[in-house]
Amino acid sequence: xxxxxxPDTTEMLADLVWLNAVIATELxxxxxxxxxxxxxxxxxxxxxxxxxxxxxxxxxxAEKYRPGTALMQHLTHHQ
Numbered sequence: 319x320x321x322x323x324x325p326d327t328t329e330m331l332a333d334l335v336w337l338n339a340v341i342a343t344e345l346x347x348x349x350x351x352x353x354x355x356x357x358x359x360x361x362x363x364x365x366x367x368x369x370x371x372x373x374x375x376x377x378x379x380a381e382k383y384r385p386g387t388a389l390m391q392h393l394t395h396h397q
Contacts, residue, residue: 332383339380343373343393 346369353361360366373393380389 335382336380336384336387336389339376340389342376343389346373 350361350366350369353365361369377390377393380387
């Protein structure tokens with residue numbers, strides 16, 4: 319059995335966690351934007367609050383493995 323706990327493997331997994339967090343937060347934003355376009359009004363407040371909580375979880379995961387990236391700054395500018 320091969321030992322997969324190498325620096326390269328660890329680095330790759332950290333990259334994948336960060337990338338998935340970016341993708342997740344962007345999909346949440348796309349969903350909100352699409353909802354607003356279709357409704358011709360903002361999404362319900364309950365959805366916005368839940369989406370914010372989900373973004374926070376994804377951001378915490380991303381920051382855990384890739385601290386100091388532009389993701390936090392980017393998310394604070396989402397409308």
